[in-house]
Amino acid sequence: MSDTQPPMEWPNFADIPLEEAIPTSRPKGQALSRFVWWDGEIRRAEKQSVHYYANALHYGTAVFEGIRVYPTSRGPALFRVQDHMRRLLGSARLYGMSIPYGVAELVQGAVQVTRQNGINHAYIRPLAFFGYGPIDIKPKQACAVSVFIATRELGTFLGEKALRNGARVTISSWRKFHHSALPTMAKASGHYANSVLAAHEALDRGYDDAILLNQDGTVSSATGENVFFVRDGQLCTNDEASSIVPGITRDTILRLAQEAHVPISVKAFTREEMMRAEEIFLTGTAAEVTPVCEIDGVEFRTGKDTLGARLQRAYLATVTGKDARHHDWLTWL
Numbered sequence: 001m002s003d004t005q006p007p008m009e010w011p012n013f014a015d016i017p018l019e020e021a022i023p024t025s026r027p028k029g030q031a032l033s034r035f036v037w038w039d040g041e042i043r044r045a046e047k048q049s050v051h052y053y054a055n056a057l058h059y060g061t062a063v064f065e066g067i068r069v070y071p072t073s074r075g076p077a078l079f080r081v082q083d084h085m086r087r088l089l090g091s092a093r094l095y096g097m098s099i100p101y102g103v104a105e106l107v108q109g110a111v112q113v114t115r116q117n118g119i120n121h122a123y124i125r126p127l128a129f130f131g132y133g134p135i136d137i138k139p140k141q142a143c144a145v146s147v148f149i150a151t152r153e154l155g156t157f158l159g160e161k162a163l164r165n166g167a168r169v170t171i172s173s174w175r176k177f178h179h180s181a182l183p184t185m186a187k188a189s190g191h192y193a194n195s196v197l198a199a200h201e202a203l204d205r206g207y208d209d210a211i212l213l214n215q216d217g218t219v220s221s222a223t224g225e226n227v228f229f230v231r232d233g234q235l236c237t238n239d240e241a242s243s244i245v246p247g248i249t250r251d252t253i254l255r256l257a258q259e260a261h262v263p264i265s266v267k268a269f270t271r272e273e274m275m276r277a278e279e280i281f282l283t284g285t286a287a288e289v290t291p292v293c294e295i296d297g298v299e300f301r302t303g304k305d306t307l308g309a310r311l312q313r314a315y316l317a318t319v320t321g322k323d324a325r326h327h328d329w330l331t332w333l
């Protein structure tokens with residue numbers, strides 16, 4: 001069993017001292033920016049409004065993305081923005097929403113609004129929604145689609161303590177909706193009611209976040225992050241068959257681990273398999289690579305010798321342009 005095995009010798013990844021992994025100069029608040037890209041042009045953010053009868057407000061019919069901008073030695077850069085815009089268009093397609101822009105135009109919009117707002121450490125939120133129309137549930141028939149790209153400051157998501165020392169997580173009593181009920185891969189606003197219930201439950205129980213099981217009884221994901229665990233020398237995570245949003249951070253971690261020849265297993269896993277892990281971490285654009293120190297009173301390894309800490313360091317080196325092998329993932333302003 002894993003308890004009796006000696007600690008693994010994990011690869012060192014990017015050549016950066018562990019202490020430097022998490023920069024200290026992150027924004028503390030979530031201040032909104034002055035400008036927003038809205039239907040193809042830059043506008044003053046405070047002048048924009050959404051109709052109170054917008055279909056999206058009533059029925060959750062919006063799709064969105066979350067993209068980060070990181071400071072690099074060559075100035076601010078967006079991380080994997082093309083992949084995010086591709087996923088946005090995929091989510092829209094699943095909801096019958098036609099967006100009159102392609103990936104290149106959306107990327108251009110994101111670059112433009114980030115530059116205009118003069119920020120170098122931010123979270124970018126592209127969102128497309130069905131607007132004003134009749135009170136029915138066929139928005140693709142009669143509701144205009146609007147698209148905006150907003151930006152705001154974002155330091156850490158689950159808090160700096162969680163990023164450094166680990167998050168305390170509970171298993172939610174709410175199940176993740178099955179991919180046969182809603183297209184789980186889509187980042188659609190309505191889907192997040194499920195995450196809100198689980199996140200509120202975590203809050204009420206005194207935890208930082210919650211992990212949801214799916215309708216098959218295996219682990220799905222956390223409220224806004226994918227789940228990885230490490231056991232017996234293997235890095236494990238699940239895939240779309242487990243009703244997850246297949247995260248771009250998840251994909252980045254798998255690529256970095258593959259390149260370092262870490263043994264990987266991608267398949268559905270049960271709660272008991274996860275609870276027997278040596279270490280667990282969560283991945284997401286907002287949460288980055290956040291170690292889990294506890295699930296419902298059971299403790300897991302954290303600290304700089306863990307694979308999670310090494311991958312966190314490799315990830316942060318990648319997104320800030322310190323790892324030249326992955327500059328193709330960065331879009332400089």
Ligand SMILES: Cc1ncc(COP(=O)(O)O)c(C=O)c1O
Pocket residue numbers: 066187221222223224225226244245246247248249250283284285286
């Ligand atoms: C439910 C859910 N799972 C996983 C993720 C992670 O996706 P990504 O790494 O692309 O941000 C997110 C965040 O977007 C999410 O909301």
